[in-house]
Amino acid sequence: MNILALNSSPRDHETSKTELVLQKFLEGARRAGATAETLYLRNYKINHCLGCYDCWLKTPGRCIQKDDMSEVLFDRYLAADLVVVASPIYNATMNARMKLFVERTLPLMDPLKEPAEAGGVPHRFEKMPKVVTLSVCGFWDPAMFQALSLTWRMCLGKDLVAEIYRHSSEFLSIPEFQPQAQVILDAVAQAGEEVVLQGQVSPGTMATLSQDLAPADTLARLLREFWSQGVGA
Numbered sequence: 001m002n003i004l005a006l007n008s009s010p011r012d013h014e015t016s017k018t019e020l021v022l023q024k025f026l027e028g029a030r031r032a033g034a035t036a037e038t039l040y041l042r043n044y045k046i047n048h049c050l051g052c053y054d055c056w057l058k059t060p061g062r063c064i065q066k067d068d069m070s071e072v073l074f075d076r077y078l079a080a081d082l083v084v085v086a087s088p089i090y091n092a093t094m095n096a097r098m099k100l101f102v103e104r105t106l107p108l109m110d111p112l113k114e115p116a117e118a119g120g121v122p123h124r125f126e127k128m129p130k131v132v133t134l135s136v137c138g139f140w141d142p143a144m145f146q147a148l149s150l151t152w153r154m155c156l157g158k159d160l161v162a163e164i165y166r167h168s169s170e171f172l173s174i175p176e177f178q179p180q181a182q183v184i185l186d187a188v189a190q191a192g193e194e195v196v197l198q199g200q201v202s203p204g205t206m207a208t209l210s211q212d213l214a215p216a217d218t219l220a221r222l223l224r225e226f227w228s229q230g231v232g233a
């Protein structure tokens with residue numbers, strides 16, 4: 001299996017928790033025999049969608065704009081067996097860089113075809129990658145992923161095979177939570193392995209990777225302390 005991971009965090013490898021969780025997932029996927037490459041969307045120039053629909057009507061399947069989306073990322077996406085779209089939560093959904101990418105995948109759809117699923121716009125291309133969505137958020141409440149999850153499910157339909165969401169992300173690398181964080185990150189790797197071998201993540205693995213690190217009021221207090229110490233900077 002050939003995996004393409006797209007990480008939209010603007011942070012570097014040392015501080016990005018999206019990167020921390022994503023690389024654990026890919027570690028497990030590689031353990032199961034997959035090859036995986038990560039592209040960082042911050043390194044690519046992606047213009048806004050113009051809303052012209054030329055990719056549907058004039059140049060079917062191709063965007064008329066010339067940038068890294070049309071010349072690099074779009075073909076890489078189509079060539080993968082599995083794509084991991086990894087975005088931090090910003091304001092309760094994916095960050096703008098990931099949204100920019102997603103909007104530019106409009107050429108994947110063909111409105112002239114019969115929808116395979118009720119309510120969906122059908123795919124233009126025969127072979128589409130399966131997709132895993134991955135996200136992290138700073139708050140202690142997993143409900144923070146609800147809008148993101150709904151968006152991905154609406155956009156991806158049957159191509160979506162797993163959703164990996166990790167709340168309390170900033171605590172994953174601090175010493176106080178180390179034994180527990182390691183259990184969580186090992187479960188993320190296990191999820192990567194399961195997606196490659198079984199095409200989905202088992203409920204037990206999902207429960208382990210999305211467990212709370214501590215009661216909500218404790219995490220709320222610790223988060224205030226965390227930021228007052230400037231640890232994340």
Ligand SMILES: Cc1cc2nc3c(=O)[nH]c(=O)nc-3n(C[C@H](O)[C@H](O)[C@H](O)COP(=O)(O)O)c2cc1C
Nearest residue numbers: 009011016017018088089090091092137138139169
């Ligand atoms: C502009 C901005 C908006 C954010 N909005 C939220 C939010 O709505 N909910 C939340 O739980 N965390 C929010 N966060 C925190 C990030 O999700 C958290 O720091 C995460 O670790 C960032 O991912 P990264 O480390 O890979 O960049 C926000 C951070 C930024 C910079």
